[in-house]
Structure formats: structure tokens, C-alpha cells
Amino acid sequence: MAEIVAGIGVPHTPVFPSQVARKGPDCEEARLYAEIEAHLSDARADAILLFSNDHFNTFFLDNFPLFAIGVAPATSGPNDQTPMPAYDVPVHEPLAAHLRRSGVLAGFDIALTQEFTLDHAFMVPWHFLNARQRTPIVPFFIDGFSNPLPSAQRAWDLGTMLRKAIQAYPGKERVAVIGSGSFSLEIGGPLADKGERSGTPDKVWAGHIQKRMEAGEYLQLISEATGERMARAGNAAGELLNWLAMIATCGGGKPLTMKPQVDHGHAFGVWSVP
Amino acid sequence: MAEIVAGIGVPHTPVFPSQVARKGPDCEEARLYAEIEAHLSDARADAILLFSNDHFNTFFLDNFPLFAIGVAPATSGPNDQTPMPAYDVPVHEPLAAHLRRSGVLAGFDIALTQEFTLDHAFMVPWHFLNARQRTPIVPFFIDGFSNPLPSAQRAWDLGTMLRKAIQAYPGKERVAVIGSGSFSLEIGGPLADKGERSGTPDKVWAGHIQKRMEAGEYLQLISEATGERMARAGNAAGELLNWLAMIATCGGGKPLTMKPQVDHGHAFGVWSVP
Amino acid sequence: MSVYGIHKFFRTCLHDTAFRDLALNEPEAAMAKMPISDEEKQALRDGNVAWLYEHGVHAFLLSYLTRWNLFGVTVPMYSERIHQAKDWRVP
Amino acid sequence: MSVYGIHKFFRTCLHDTAFRDLALNEPEAAMAKMPISDEEKQALRDGNVAWLYEHGVHAFLLSYLTRWNLFGVTVPMYSERIHQAKDWRVP
Numbered sequence: 001m002a003e004i005v006a007g008i009g010v011p012h013t014p015v016f017p018s019q020v021a022r023k024g025p026d027c028e029e030a031r032l033y034a035e036i037e038a039h040l041s042d043a044r045a046d047a048i049l050l051f052s053n054d055h056f057n058t059f060f061l062d063n064f065p066l067f068a069i070g071v072a073p074a075t076s077g078p079n080d081q082t083p084m085p086a087y088d089v090p091v092h093e094p095l096a097a098h099l100r101r102s103g104v105l106a107g108f109d110i111a112l113t114q115e116f117t118l119d120h121a122f123m124v125p126w127h128f129l130n131a132r133q134r135t136p137i138v139p140f141f142i143d144g145f146s147n148p149l150p151s152a153q154r155a156w157d158l159g160t161m162l163r164k165a166i167q168a169y170p171g172k173e174r175v176a177v178i179g180s181g182s183f184s185l186e187i188g189g190p191l192a193d194k195g196e197r198s199g200t201p202d203k204v205w206a207g208h209i210q211k212r213m214e215a216g217e218y219l220q221l222i223s224e225a226t227g228e229r230m231a232r233a234g235n236a237a238g239e240l241l242n243w244l245a246m247i248a249t250c251g252g253g254k255p256l257t258m259k260p261q262v263d264h265g266h267a268f269g270v271w272s273v274p
Numbered sequence: 275m276a277e278i279v280a281g282i283g284v285p286h287t288p289v290f291p292s293q294v295a296r297k298g299p300d301c302e303e304a305r306l307y308a309e310i311e312a313h314l315s316d317a318r319a320d321a322i323l324l325f326s327n328d329h330f331n332t333f334f335l336d337n338f339p340l341f342a343i344g345v346a347p348a349t350s351g352p353n354d355q356t357p358m359p360a361y362d363v364p365v366h367e368p369l370a371a372h373l374r375r376s377g378v379l380a381g382f383d384i385a386l387t388q389e390f391t392l393d394h395a396f397m398v399p400w401h402f403l404n405a406r407q408r409t410p411i412v413p414f415f416i417d418g419f420s421n422p423l424p425s426a427q428r429a430w431d432l433g434t435m436l437r438k439a440i441q442a443y444p445g446k447e448r449v450a451v452i453g454s455g456s457f458s459l460e461i462g463g464p465l466a467d468k469g470e471r472s473g474t475p476d477k478v479w480a481g482h483i484q485k486r487m488e489a490g491e492y493l494q495l496i497s498e499a500t501g502e503r504m505a506r507a508g509n510a511a512g513e514l515l516n517w518l519a520m521i522a523t524c525g526g527g528k529p530l531t532m533k534p535q536v537d538h539g540h541a542f543g544v545w546s547v548p
Numbered sequence: 549m550s551v552y553g554i555h556k557f558f559r560t561c562l563h564d565t566a567f568r569d570l571a572l573n574e575p576e577a578a579m580a581k582m583p584i585s586d587e588e589k590q591a592l593r594d595g596n597v598a599w600l601y602e603h604g605v606h607a608f609l610l611s612y613l614t615r616w617n618l619f620g621v622t623v624p625m626y627s628e629r630i631h632q633a634k635d636w637r638v639p
Numbered sequence: 640m641s642v643y644g645i646h647k648f649f650r651t652c653l654h655d656t657a658f659r660d661l662a663l664n665e666p667e668a669a670m671a672k673m674p675i676s677d678e679e680k681q682a683l684r685d686g687n688v689a690w691l692y693e694h695g696v697h698a699f700l701l702s703y704l705t706r707w708n709l710f711g712v713t714v715p716m717y718s719e720r721i722h723q724a725k726d727w728r729v730p
């Protein structure tokens with residue numbers, strides 16, 4: 001019986017590692033990630049289930065999974081030229097294999113990925129939260145970026161299933177869960193800021209998500225977070241699905257802390273694990 | 275409103291094309307396929323939804339989908355050195371895109387495959403049933419070969435969903451549905467015949483499947499066809515899933531005709547499309 | 549039109565530096581290596597990001613144009629043009 | 640052990656004729672190109688198909704040995720040995 005010991009939500013903004021390296025440990029991003037790193041360290045996890053979404057780097061449209069899980073001894077990244085250190089990343093292969101098998105048997109059509117590298121969506125969280133601890137991860141890929149996306153309900157159901165599967169794992173592992181991404185972010189599209197490559201087109205939606213999460217109002221959030229609603233908040237706003245899967249895996253409780261970066265349309269959160 | 279106009283089940287035994295070329299049009303396989311080709315031709319289909327399973331040729335374990343759908347203008351095959359003619363194959367791209375989108379929105383986690391070739395599992399049915407007509411296909415990949423497989427219930431639910439999605443397609447296309455594969459077949463494993471590379475280890479199971487299908491007893495068949503039960507009938511016996519998806523897409527009726535090749539552990543069937 | 553070839557063009561520019569160099573130095577040769585239509589090629593030559601977006605190109609991949617100023621497209625040019633595009637997301 | 644490297648070895652033999660030739664002519668060099676363990680290499684050298692099967696190798700890919708008599712394994716040898724394997728499918 002493995003145990004879920006921490007739930008965490010963070011952004012994976014690819015410029016953060018180089019910005020923090022330049023600005024130093026007192027800048028806002030450095031402090032926000034450092035607090036979460038401390039929380040994760042205190043949780044003494046043996047494995048980290050990390051939900052994030054590839055940005056056409058690990059996978060391409062020749063064979064693009066809606067859900068995939070990395071089952072291998074190790075991986076590495078970043079594979080997308082993000083300006084940050086390169087890392088070798090241990091994978092908790094037995095837990096990954098168990099979760100994939102459990103998912104398939106429970107009716108989740110999860111692709112199996114036995115040789116792969118990771119892009120900034122996984123490696124930015126790794127860099128800030130786990131590069132020192134080096135806890136083995138289980139990389140879980142949710143399509144949050146290439147329409148049609150899985151529904152918010154499907155991401156939630158996925159987390160609910162994985163929670164049971166973790167609890168049924170025949171080992172005493174302490175498992176932390178991370179979901180990573182933005183609530184509102186447009187890259188390269190008409191909703192980007194004028195003169196810029198990206199922007200945060202819907203800070204109201206991002207703030208609304210935060211309020212729903214703080215109130216534990218997930219049923220309402222799931223019904224509101226249609227594919228169209230997320231798309232109107234930017235072409236990366238589907239990354240909310242990574243958070244929903246994380247929260248469901250953690251049992252659907254309220255966040256213990258949630259600190260937004262309003263201008264970025266994202267937040268840093270720590271979840272209760274009832 | 276597209277319409278389902280034919281349901282067909284056939285094997286995809288890779289030696290059949292070369293055997294039939296050698297033995298001529300009067301051999302058993304030639305006649306069995308020819309009858310089905312005539313039925314398909316009479317159905318005047320505009321598109322063929324073809325369920326089959328890749329054998330590590332189109333996909334490999336670096337990124338192995340449980341379900342995938344080919345969405346492209348065209349494809350080709352065989353890509354696995356099966357001794358048979360090479361074909362360019364038109365794909366019904368709009369229908370394929372519609373079915374993928376419908377599936378994702380309905381909670382089926384189907385990988386998107388926009389550049390691909392096909393192995394014998396698709397090309398043997400193409401060769402015998404469609405090489406003359408050249409009706410565009412929608413290639414649907416179900417993992418029937420690499421454990422864990424989707425459950426029989428999941429394959430059935432997939433077909434049920436696709437039936438609705440076809441009927442909701444905004445076009446007047448007449449759609450035929452083919453499922454391809456064996457009920458009992460072992461390749462390279464301990465259940466193969468002594469001295470041979472393959473064998474038909476469970477003719478009883480294959481015969482039982484046929485009886486269940488003839489009686490329309492799909493609920494019973496689904497509950498019997500566990501992953502373990504199929505595995506005991508050989509490592510290709512999971513290809514039954516392709517048939518179950520086809521039958522569910524056709525509305526779950528009884529076969530009009532079903533002709534077994536007992537020694538091969540497979541059959542040739544034509545379905546009612548109520 | 550699936551715009552798959554356009555997606556592959558940009559993705560390959562990121563992951564294959566030899567192809568990226570070809571796209572910068574001999575764009576016609578680079579385009580010829582990809583399954584893209586004549587209409588798509590013309591849109592690339594023209595830096596017509598609005599047309600490409602409207603025809604279904606993923607904006608994230610499309611904006612790779614500005615990473616290396618492919619076809620001469622800079623961030624300000626890109627931004628001005630993409631804001632002219634009809635946004636099919638918002639009905 | 641995931642036996643992924645063994646699967647990749649056989650799959651590459653089918654799809655890459657240069658690799659297949661290498662596997663036939665310089666099997667040690669071919670194995671060195673794949674992520675396979677020393678134990679797995681020894682099992683390949685020995686044509687120990689029972690051990691490979693028992694450790695999770697998919698029999699379909701494993702039987703590629705006999706397509707080109709890799710490591711000297713013929714169909715009769717393969718058949719005799721695979722029937723010695725403990726079959727993990729049937730509890």
C-alpha cells in the first residue's frame with residue numbers, strides 16, 4: 001500500500017530557470033519555488049507522479065498520445081533547448097508500470113512510452129523542486145496543448161483512478177504528486193500581447209480557477225472548464241488539466257496554500273492530502 | 275448523417291496473399307475472401323472503418339498507443355516485408371478526424387497519427403477486399419498484441435461510441451466496418467506447435483467465440499474474454515478485440531454468415547447492420 | 549488540408565539544426581523536403597501568418613518563425629500580422 | 640528489467656537492413672548499439688530463448704531470431720527451447 005504524501009501545483013514557464021539564475025534567490029519566482037521545494041522535501045517522497053503536457057517535443061503529430069506514461073529506468077531533459085541545466089532523471093519504473101497497467105485495466109487508454117526525453121514542462125519543475133533531492137519520477141503526459149483536449153472530467157477521473165492505483169501498489173512508497181502548467185497563457189496566437197510572442201489573455205479566468213480551487217469547488221470548475229472556455233484563455237490554458245489530475249489524485253481536497261502570479265496567469269499551490 | 279452499410283470480420287494471416295497467388299482463385303482462402311469482397315462491393319461504401327492491431331511495425335514501444343487513429347490523406351503498406359504487393363491506400367481524412375475528435379470528447383483517449391504506414395494486419399484485408407475498389411479507409415489501431423490489452427468491454431464501448439459518431443457525421447457517406455484478426459493464434463511462444471514458429475493452441479475457444487457470436491451473446495462473450503483467457507488462446511488471440519469493436523460499431527447484431535477455418539483459429543464473417 | 553506538413557516543418561526546425569540551417573539559407577529546398585502544398589509554401593514565403601493560423605496551424609509552432617526570423621519574420625511583424633487573423637477558437 | 644532493449648534489437652533487425660546485417664555478421668557490435676544488459680547479451684549469444692521469454696520478451700519479436708537464424712538459432716532449435724520455458728501467462 002503506497003501512500004500519497006504531497007500534492008503540488010506549479011508553472012513550468014521556460015524562462016524561469018535562466019531568469020532566476022540571473023536575478024538570484026530573492027526574486028519572486030525563486031522564493032515561490034523554494035517554498036514548495038521545502039514542502040516536497042519535508043514529505044520525504046520515494047516517488048513523484050508528475051503530470052504535465054508535452055509541447056510537440058517528446059511527441060509529434062505522427063503519433064501523438066492523449067495520455068501517455070513513461071516506463072523506463074531513467075530519462076533526461078530538457079529536449080527543447082530551454083536555457084537551463086541538462087539533467088539525467090531517474091524514473092520509478094515499477095510504479096510507472098503499475099500505474100499504466102492499472103489504468104489500462106480501468107478503461108484509460110494510456111500510451112506506453114519506454115524510451116523518451118522530457119521538455120521544459122517536466123524539466124522546469126524538476127529543476128526547481130527536485131534537482132537536489134533527485135526523487136524518481138513517474139512522468140504522466142496529458143495532452144493540454146493540441147485540440148481536442150481530454151475533457152476536464154476525464155482528467156479528473158484519471159486522477160481518481162490513479163489515486164486508487166497508487167493506494168493499491170504493493171510497496172510502501174511515499175508518493176508526491178505534481179501538476180504543472182498555466183491557467184491562462186497564449187503563445188504565438190492572436191490573444192498574445194501586442195508586440196510580444198505571448199501573453200496572459202484571461203486573468204479573470206485564472207483568478208476564477210484559483211477561487212474555485214480554494215473553495216474546493218471542483219465539480220463546478222469541471223463543468224465550467226470546457227474545451228472552448230479553456231481555449232479562450234489561451235492556447236496553453238488547457239494545462240489546467242494537469243492540475244485537475246493532480247488534485248483528484250490527491251483526493252480532491254482544498255489547497256493548503258495557493259499563491260498566484262496574476263500577471264502570468266498561473267499559481268503555486270500546495271494541496272492537502274486527506 | 276452517415277450510414278453504416280456493412281460489417282465484416284476477416285483474418286489477416288500474412289502468408290495468405292502469397293499462398294493464394296500460388297494456389298489460385300479456387301483455394302479455400304481465395305474463395306472465402308472473394309465472397310466477402312463481393313458483399314463489400316455490393317454495399318457501395320464510401321469509406322471503410324478498419325479495426326486492426328499493429329505488430330510493432332507502425333508503432334514501437336517508445337510510443338505505443340492503446341488506441342490510435344490514422345488521420346491523413348493517404349498511407350501505404352505493407353511496412354513489414356509481408357510477401358504481397360505494395361499498395362498506396364487512400365484515407366478518408368475528414369471522417370477519420372471526426373471520429374478521433376468525437377472519441378476524445380466522449381472520453382476515449384485515442385492517439386492521433388498523421389504520418390504512418392500499415393503492416394499486414396491492415397494490408398492483407400486491403401489486398402483481398404479492397405485493392406480493386408480502393409474505397410478510402412479509416413485505420414483504427416487497437417492494441418491486441420502487447421499486454422495489458424484494453425478490456426473486451428472497453429473495445430465494445432469503443433465500437434458503441436464510434437457507431438454514434440458515424441451516425442452524427444455531417445455527410446451522407448456509406449460506411450463499411452471491418453474487424454481483422456484471430457481468435458486463437460500463438461506466434462513464437464510456448465503454445466506454438468512443436469517444430470513450428472506458430473500454432474493454434476485453443477481451437478475450443480475459437481469455436482466457442484464463433485458460437486457466442488452466432489447467438490448474439492456478446493455480453494457473455496465480453497465477460498468470458500478476459501485478458502488472461504485470451505492470452506491462454508495464444509499471444510495473438512487478443513485480436514478478438516478488433517472483431518468486438520467492429521460488431522459494436524455495427525449495432526451488436528448477429529452475423530449473417532460466419533465461416534470458420536478451424537485449423538487456423540479464425541473465421542470469415544459478415545454482419546447484419548440493423 | 550491538415551497543415552500537418554507545416555507543423556512538421558516547424559518542429560523539425562527546432563529539433564534538427566541541419567534542417568533549420570537549410571530553412572534559413574535555402575528555404576525553397578527546406579520546404580521541398582516537407583509534405584506541404586503549393587498554397588502553404590506561398591504563405592510561408594509571404595510570412596502570411598494570419599492565413600496559416602486561419603487554416604489550422606498551431607500558433608505555438610507557427611511562432612517558431614520568430615525564433616530564427618525564418619522567412620524574414622520578426623516578432624513585431626509576426627505580432628502585427630497574427631492580430632489580423634480571424635480567431636477560430638472564439639465563435 | 641524491462642527487456643525494452645531486446646525488443647528494440649529485434650524490431651530494428653526487421654526495419655533496418657543495415658542493422659540486421661550487423662547483427663548477422665558482427666553480433667557483438669550490434670548488441671553494443673542497444674540498451675541491453677550483460678545478462679541479456681549472454682542470453683542472446685546462447686540463443687537462450689527460454690530465459691528471454693521468461694524474463695518478459697514478447698514471443699513474436701523473440702521469434703525474429705529464426706527469420707534470419709540470428710545467433711545461429713533455427714526454427715527447430717527455437718521450438719525445442721521455447722517449449723522448455725515457464726509460461727507466465729498461465730498461472
Ligand SMILES: [Fe+3]
Binds near residue numbers: 012121182
Ligand atoms: Fe506549457
Ligand SMILES: [Fe+3]
Binds near residue numbers: 510
Ligand atoms: Fe495479427
